[in-house]
Amino acid sequence: xxxxxxxxxxxxxAGGSLRLSCAASGGSFRTYAMGWFRQAPGKERxxxxxxxxxxxxxxxxxxxxxxxxxxxxxxxxxxxxxxNSLKPEDTAVYxxxxxxxxxxxxxxxxxxxxxxxxxxxxxxxx
Numbered sequence: 001x002x003x004x005x006x007x008x009x010x011x012x013x014a015g016g017s018l019r020l021s022c023a024a025s026g027g028s029f030r031t032y033a034m035g036w037f038r039q040a041p042g043k044e045r046x047x048x049x050x051x052x053x054x055x056x057x058x059x060x061x062x063x064x065x066x067x068x069x070x071x072x073x074x075x076x077x078x079x080x081x082x083x084n085s086l087k088p089e090d091t092a093v094y095x096x097x098x099x100x101x102x103x104x105x106x107x108x109x110x111x112x113x114x115x116x117x118x119x120x121x122x123x124x125x126x
Contacts, residue, residue, distance in 0.1 A: 002027035002115040004096045009120030012086055016124070020081040022096030022117055033099040033106055034072060034079040035113060038092035038122075045095070049081060050106035059106040063089075086124045093119040 008020040020036065035050035049060045049070040058070055069082040079096065097113035107113070 002098060004098060004115055004117035006094065006096045006117045006120040009094060009122045011123045011125065014086060014088055014124055014126050016086050017082070017084045018086065018122060020083065020094055020096075020120060020122070022079045024077045024079070024098065027098070027115070028100070029077040029098075030074055031100065031102045032115075033101065033103065034070075035097045035099065035106070035108075036070060036079075036081045037095045037097055037110060038090075039095070039119075040092040043092075045110055047108040047110070048094070050108070051079065052104055052106050053102050054104075057104060057106055059108065061108075083122070086122075088124045088126045090122060091124050092122060094122050095119045 003025045005023045033052045036048045037045050039045040051058045051070045067085045072079040096117040098115035099113045
């Protein structure tokens with residue numbers, strides 16, 4: 001059974017940085033595309049960033065381009081999201097997700113993903 005466990009969330013002032021990590025176990029991490037989604041109160045879950053199975057392709061929503069960086073470590077079975085220049089509108093619960101299709105494409109649709117973590121809260125104060 002695949003498990004994804006996020007860590008690294010917290011409270012930070014606007015302009016600050018956080019690094020989220022997601023540890024994967026129980027599956028073939030090496031073949032999964034991985035994504036980060038977020039959900040703010042009263043809003044739908046949205047795609048934030050993703051990386052394909054071999055790490056060659058990444059994708060970001062426009063609002064985080066140039067501020068967030070997704071990366072993966074095959075030796076540690078982790079995927080990370082480095083978040084810089086944080087804004088209050090980045091406040092949300094952030095979820096790690098895995099897609100086991102082994103496609104070169106990074107999908108932005110949540111139903112495409114097969115495995116989900118429990119989420120970690122990120123709060124950015126103004």
